[in-house]
Amino acid sequence: MLRRLSLRGRLYLLLMMPLIAVATIAAVARYQAANRLSQELYDNMLLAVALTISRDVVLSEGDMLTETLLEDLTSALGDPVYYRITGPGGSFVTGYSDPPDPPEGVEAQGGAPMFYDSISLSRTVRAVTLREFISEPQFGGWVTVEVWQTTTQRHALSRELVIQSIMLLGSVLVTAAIILWFGIQLGLKPLLDLREAIGQRSADDLRPIRRWVPPELRPLVRTLNSLFDRLSKAIALRDGFISDAAHQMRNPVAAIQSLAEAAISAPDEAELRSRVQDVAESARQTSRLTSQLLSLERVRGRSLRELAKPLDLVALVREKIRPFAETQLRRGVDVGFSVIGQPEPVRCDPILIEELVTNILDNAAKYALQPGGLLDVVISFEADTVFLRFRDDGPGVPADLQERIFDRFFRVDTDQSLGCGLGLAIVNDVAQGHGGSVRCISSSEGSTFEVALPL
Numbered sequence: 331m332l333r334r335l336s337l338r339g340r341l342y343l344l345l346m347m348p349l350i351a352v353a354t355i356a357a358v359a360r361y362q363a364a365n366r367l368s369q370e371l372y373d374n375m376l377l378a379v380a381l382t383i384s385r386d387v388v389l390s391e392g393d394m395l396t397e398t399l400l401e402d403l404t405s406a407l408g409d410p411v412y413y414r415i416t417g418p419g420g421s422f423v424t425g426y427s428d429p430p431d432p433p434e435g436v437e438a439q440g441g442a443p444m445f446y447d448s449i450s451l452s453r454t455v456r457a458v459t460l461r462e463f464i465s466e467p468q469f470g471g472w473v474t475v476e477v478w479q480t481t482t483q484r485h486a487l488s489r490e491l492v493i494q495s496i497m498l499l500g501s502v503l504v505t506a507a508i509i510l511w512f513g514i515q516l517g518l519k520p521l522l523d524l525r526e527a528i529g530q531r532s533a534d535d536l537r538p539i540r541r542w543v544p545p546e547l548r549p550l551v552r553t554l555n556s557l558f559d560r561l562s563k564a565i566a567l568r569d570g571f572i573s574d575a576a577h578q579m580r581n582p583v584a585a586i587q588s589l590a591e592a593a594i595s596a597p598d599e600a601e602l603r604s605r606v607q608d609v610a611e612s613a614r615q616t617s618r619l620t621s622q623l624l625s626l627e628r629v630r631g632r633s634l635r636e637l638a639k640p641l642d643l644v645a646l647v648r649e650k651i652r653p654f655a656e657t658q659l660r661r662g663v664d665v666g667f668s669v670i671g672q673p674e675p676v677r678c679d680p681i682l683i684e685e686l687v688t689n690i691l692d693n694a695a696k697y698a699l700q701p702g703g704l705l706d707v708v709i710s711f712e713a714d715t716v717f718l719r720f721r722d723d724g725p726g727v728p729a730d731l732q733e734r735i736f737d738r739f740f741r742v743d744t745d746q747s748l749g750c751g752l753g754l755a756i757v758n759d760v761a762q763g764h765g766g767s768v769r770c771i772s773s774s775e776g777s778t779f780e781v782a783l784p785l
């Protein structure tokens with residue numbers, strides 16, 4: 331139920347429910363207290379009446395009470411009063427002859443009043459029985475005085491007390507409800523103002539929130555500002571990707587179009603086949619460029635540790651090296667593969683690690699490996715890190731460019747036919763996304779690309 335309510339309604343309900351519960355308990359307690367108070371008041375008056383009747387009858391030597399005294403008693407108590415006096419030995423002295431029956435097995439003790447509820451003439455009555463020892467010539471001995479009265483007025487008093495209590499508690503509860511409602515409205519006003527301020531922003535306005543908020547809302551505002559910052563970076567990365575993709579794809583697509591138009595106007599079948607082959611090669615390069623762009627976008631700005639799972643890195647690299655070595659063998663290139671240390675599973679994204687290895691091998695094939703050359707691939711397992719080292723005997727990378735080659739679209743040479751400068755950028759982003767790193771160690775004898783991944 332609470333989940334369906336607004337924050338205002340939730341607070342109001344959570345505050346009002348305890349108040350209603352306390353008011354209910356207080357009303358029940360007040361009802362019981364009113365009953366006890368009414369009982370005590372009327373019982374004390376009933377005892378006083380019993381004592382008064384006892385003294386009056388003794389003084390009048392057994393005469394009945396006067397009508398004036400009975401009227402005064404009835405007027406004082408609000409309900410008719412009835413009595414009976416029994417002398418020593420149970421002899422009837424005066425009063426009414428049909429008193430209410432006392433509880434079974436209970437008898438009044440001398441000097442101590444006994445109160446009880448009973449029925450008289452089909453009406454509920456409250457009675458008191460009092461036994462006193464009288465030292466009078468006519469009433470010498472124990473005298474029993476029984477006085478009873480209907481309970482209409484005492485119940486009316488109880489009801490009146492309860493109604494007064496309910497009205498008092500109800501007014502307090504209504505007042506508290508009104509105060510709480512307006513208090514919650516005022517208390518939530520900073521939150522409502524914050525909601526309104528955020529709602530007035532455009533979709534492109536991701537500036538941090540600078541307005542004043544109460545201390546309780548500051549963690550929320552900090553979280554929102556952090557979210558806005560991450561969104562701004564993500565949007566910047568997306569815009570950059572779109573811009574780069576549009577820039578890089580424009581030339582290959584235009585080239586495919588030009589080659590296709592040239593193929594249409596081929597003068598003979600041999601020329602047509604040659605031009606179609608150029609179209610196919612351009613389409614393959616464009617497909618590779620698209621794949622690299624998508625890989626770069628998948629890696630950049632994301633934490634790849636969440637997608638990681640245990641991977642047999644040795645098996646993955648071996649599967650990628652085998653077809654590469656077969657291809658390079660035709661050029662006379664010697665490709666070696668070895669493992670140092672005890673192999674362990676590595677937590678990573680298998681698809682992107684495969685992309686990393688593919689891009690390093692592709693980069694070596696394009697820029698480093700010459701006929702009769704050498705590529706040595708080593709996987710080294712150490713204490714908490716696994717190293718992938720790709721060592722070639724190519725021309726190497728100038729020292730001042732060994733860091734820049736990992737930037738997007740950066741190329742050492744100007745030959746655009748070999749690539750677009752994304753391969754090593756993807757390698758760098760994949761390594762960093764897994765909490766690792768990549769570096770290039772180059773000399774006159776060749777280059778070594780070393781990728782470090784945490785185990």
